[in-house]
Amino acid sequence: MKILKLRKDRLDFFASVVQQFGEVHAPVEVDGGYAFRRLSRWSEARLNYPRTILPPKKYFLPQRETLFRFVPEKGYVPSAEGLDTRIILFGMHACDIYSLNILDMVFGGAYPDPYYQARRKHIVIIGIDCIPDKHCFCRSMRADFVDHGFDLFFYDIGDYYLTMVGTALGDDMVLATGPLFEQPAEADVDEYKRRSSNKRAAFQLEVEIRDLPEIFEMEYQSGIWDELGEKCLSCGSCSMVCPTCYCYDVADSADLGTRDGARMRIWDSCLFSTHALVAGGENFRHSRASRIKFRFYHKQRGFVAEYGRPSCVGCGRCVAACPVKIDIVEVLERLRGVQHAVSH
Amino acid sequence: MSKPTAGIFGLTGCAGDQLVILNCEDQLLDLVALIDIRDFLMAGSANDTGCDLDIAFVEGAVMSKRDEQALRRVRARARTLVAIGTCAVWGGVAATDESAPRDAWLEEVYGPTGADYDSLPARALHEVVQVDYQITGCPIEKDEFVSAVANLLNGDAPLLPQYAVCVECKFRECGCLLTERGEVCCGPMTVAGCNARCPALRIPCVGCRGPAADANFASATAMFTEGGVSPQDVARKLRTFAPQGVQQ
Structure with a gap:
């Protein structure tokens, strides 16, 4: 990997140059929180942010999208709207990039999703390093560092950003700026290592994920699930803000007065009572407890069996978003803790 | 025809x-x-x-x-x-x-x-x-x-959301009135379809559309009373538009 450095006070110049590669989107402040939005001015960007309300998943799998328009007995026309828009996501955190690498397995595996893949191909990713806050446990989930999935990645090393060049496109952006990027010196390498180890030490949360799927297996009947079911509001906030929740619903929207229409895709959640409802009225996960249990199992056990790792990246969004303070770190700690009464 | x-x-x-x-x-x-x-x-x-x-x-x-x-x-x-x-x-x-x-x-x-x-x-x-x-x-x-x-x-049943207002509120990336401001927002119990009109304007949801499917009123009541609202006020708030839904 090519590694360079960029003077921090030249970042705005760099941003002005990369505009020629696409629309620049970055975290901006919204009502006390942060959200990725298209910038109208570079000064709106807030690169020192804890986490955005929605993850950048929304750019690859939009909240609502039209898959195709149909005319019965004539056929259908796939929607191409926005699929080839060049967007530059400036300032993605490692956990969010990691989550895209996870979604790549889902939407590029047995059932390739052309909509996701088209967007993934056209969206440029510029990562930026971050300092963990009280909700972050990405290190425990092995998602605090990414070695691929980005075009460029910036690490704060004081007066400079150490810059990892991840792709040929990233390299093109570097070259387009002329002599802006420099070779890092030994002192820069030391500073990177120093900050990297400081970051490791800054994590306030730790989760042991080794043998977690097996513990989930053993605790299938745990009372924890009923307890969580009583607490959970089924509001779906945790799924909406999750960078790796990829469930969606598909429904047809009819045009008034014809049988023509559009096939729509919209985010779904396994916490919704309709998620496992099938024709005939049977609901495989009728109780709230069974639904929240399913969510945890899919993230921490089912996904491991299928893809070799948990789908959770430890971004902390679900913890911050839950109105009744259901906290995945706490749940995992309790599951791991010794809780069964000894019977004689 | x-x-x-x-x-x-x-x-x-x-x-x-x-x-x-x-x-x-x-x-x-x-x-x-x-x-x-x-x-x-x-x-x-x-x-x-x-x-x-x-x-x-x-x-x-x-x-x-x-x-x-x-x-x-x-x-x-x-x-x-x-x-x-x-x-x-x-x-x-x-x-x-x-x-x-x-x-x-x-x-x-x-x-x-x-x-x-x-x-x-x-x-x-x-x-x-x-x-x-x-x-x-x-x-x-x-x-x-x-x-x-x-x-x-077309002879089809209308297709209407059954999930909560929170979903549409998150779609719009509004700051959460419950977790960020501690307001009495009924979004988690209320059925979506309004595109979170009120929370998007920083006005807490009053539940005017009635309950979402399987809304958890017991847990919501506990959440609000923990936030300092009296159980009577919570009950009154939740019953304002759809008392039958709350009884369910």
Whole structure:
């Protein structure tokens, strides 16, 4: 990997140059929180942010999208709207990039999703390093560092950003700026290592994920699930803000007065009572407890069996978003803790 | 093929849902081209008050014997009956306090003549007649009404969200009034479809659309009381628009 450095006070110049590669989107402040939005001015960007309300998943799998328009007995026309828009996501955190690498397995595996893949191909990713806050446990989930999935990645090393060049496109952006990027010196390498180890030490949360799927297996009947079911509001906030929740619903929207229409895709959640409802009225996960249990199992056990790792990246969004303070770190700690009464 | 016939009716309510239909300016001409609206007192005086109807839309709660008779008459005329608005679907604001001493209040307000007034505790339409579909909202959303008509004309059931307002609030990336500001926002218990109109304007959801599917009122009440709101105030808040939904 090519590694360079960029003077921090030249970042705005760099941003002005990369505009020629696409629309620049970055975290901006919204009502006390942060959200990725298209910038109208570079000064709106807030690169020192804890986490955005929605993850950048929304750019690859939009909240609502039209898959195709149909005319019965004539056929259908796939929607191409926005699929080839060049967007530059400036300032993605490692956990969010990691989550895209996870979604790549889902939407590029047995059932390739052309909509996701088209967007993934056209969206440029510029990562930026971050300092963990009280909700972050990405290190425990092995998602605090990414070695691929980005075009460029910036690490704060004081007066400079150490810059990892991840792709040929990233390299093109570097070259387009002329002599802006420099070779890092030994002192820069030391500073990177120093900050990297400081970051490791800054994590306030730790989760042991080794043998977690097996513990989930053993605790299938745990009372924890009923307890969580009583607490959970089924509001779906945790799924909406999750960078790796990829469930969606598909429904047809009819045009008034014809049988023509559009096939729509919209985010779904396994916490919704309709998620496992099938024709005939049977609901495989009728109780709230069974639904929240399913969510945890899919993230921490089912996904491991299928893809070799948990789908959770430890971004902390679900913890911050839950109105009744259901906290995945706490749940995992309790599951791991010794809780069964000894019977004689 | 002749156009399907329709009627639009109001029982006890504010007529806001009927007004929403009239306010669908962009679709009104298409709507009247597709359906033959025969009976719609709010929009015209030349109505056929006895014809059979393919679709009847009824707003308002049943709050009098007169309402009840009117609803039964509409039911007898209509192949498909659709309740529109929170009052018709859930009883609405008028149903908030079912234990109200109605007789005493009638006397207090109307004096000795109060006893003769035709006034009953508010009921939702489904408590009186069979209702085929329900479009909730206070008032209903234009989009939901128009897409429901499109579905009904195709013989399909209207497709309406059953999940909570939080979902649409998150779609819009609004700051959370519950977790960020500790406000009494009813979004998690309230059914979506409004595109989180109020929370997006930093106004806590008051639950005007009635409950989301499987809303967890016990946990929500605990959440609000932990935040310092009295259980009575929480109960009152949650019961304002859809007391029946809270009892479920």
